[in-house]
Amino acid sequence: MLTELEALGWGTDFERDYQAYLGALTPEEQALVQPVRVTGTGRQSVQVRGAQGEEEVQLAGALRQAQVTPAIGDWAVRQDTGAGPGRLVHVLPRRTTFSRAVGADDGRRAQAARQQIIAANVDVVLIVTTPDADFDAERLTRYVQAVEVSGARPVLVLNKADLHADVTWYLEQLRAVGPDLELHAVSAAAGAGLEGLRALLTGGVTLALIGSSGVGKSTLTNALLEGDVALTGAVRSTDGQGRHTTTTRTLYRVPGGGLLIDNPGLRDIAVWDSASVHFDDLEELATQCRFRKCTHTTEPGCAVQAAVRAGEIPTSRLAAFQAQARKRR
The missing domain is CATH 3.40.50.300 (P-loop containing nucleotide triphosphate hydrolases)
Structure with missing residues (x-):
């Protein structure tokens, strides 16, 4: 049976990062913190859920100064303040x-x-x-x-x-x-x-x-x-x-x-950093195509299409790459 944290998505990668964070704390400080998952966000507070259930916590001043904004689904570290709501003091590295x-x-x-x-x-x-x-x-x-x-x-x-x-x-x-x-x-x-x-x-x-x-x-x-x-x-x-x-x-x-x-309805979406940096692998493969102006569709000797057929590149990713190339022309 899954533990409460595992049911919330906790895994070995988060555990490793959490233990690394604990390593920088004193035993007294370690006793005051626990991992929680962000279930809701607001301007002044964050809704979290952990082994002790769900609660609303405040964002630590250090996070605000560092302009760290917790996102829905984040794993973070909650600190007990002794009185009043807890405080979110650290956001663990994101898996996705x-x-x-x-x-x-x-x-x-x-x-x-x-x-x-x-x-x-x-x-x-x-x-x-x-x-x-x-x-x-x-x-x-x-x-x-x-x-x-x-x-x-x-x-x-x-x-x-x-x-x-x-x-x-x-x-x-x-x-x-x-x-x-x-x-x-x-x-x-x-x-x-x-x-x-x-x-x-x-x-x-x-x-x-x-x-x-x-x-x-x-x-x-x-x-x-x-x-x-x-x-x-x-x-x-x-x-x-x-x-x-x-x-x-x-x-x-x-x-x-x-x-x-x-999520709120999205009328449209512009992919973050969607410039060719995200297609470095395809750009590199394209240099191996037989024809210099290969469109990666039906040309013989297309290295990109070969990678798609081999299952190394999703066809949806190729479609996005081709769409970007058409906009550049």
């Missing part, structure tokens, strides 16, 4: 970081933007879309790229699949976005097709949802949590878009195992 670049527009390099960490230590990210006017394969490709850069595993979800009698075209488009990605067609409102998603939520696994407003992320969250936890909103009939019903990111415990993060 899902970020976006704020202020990066077309034609601007990501270095001109600032990083916004959306969630940390996420294992699986559900990229949710719907078979309606909001469906955008290019945006979904950017979502996939962002998730892969984070270190998490992307999973494509076509929600509201019951809106159409035949969703074959949408499923084909999603397979083109990521032929090697797991794909699920579900109806969260009707509770249909959710078995495959629930299978992802094993003990200690952290799952997050991203997607545009109105695709039913909060409804899907409620379905997976088996209760009305996240607020849901109606979709406007004029344009098929919904109001943002999740205003904060919250980490939930899932019945039966696993954890789930509900």
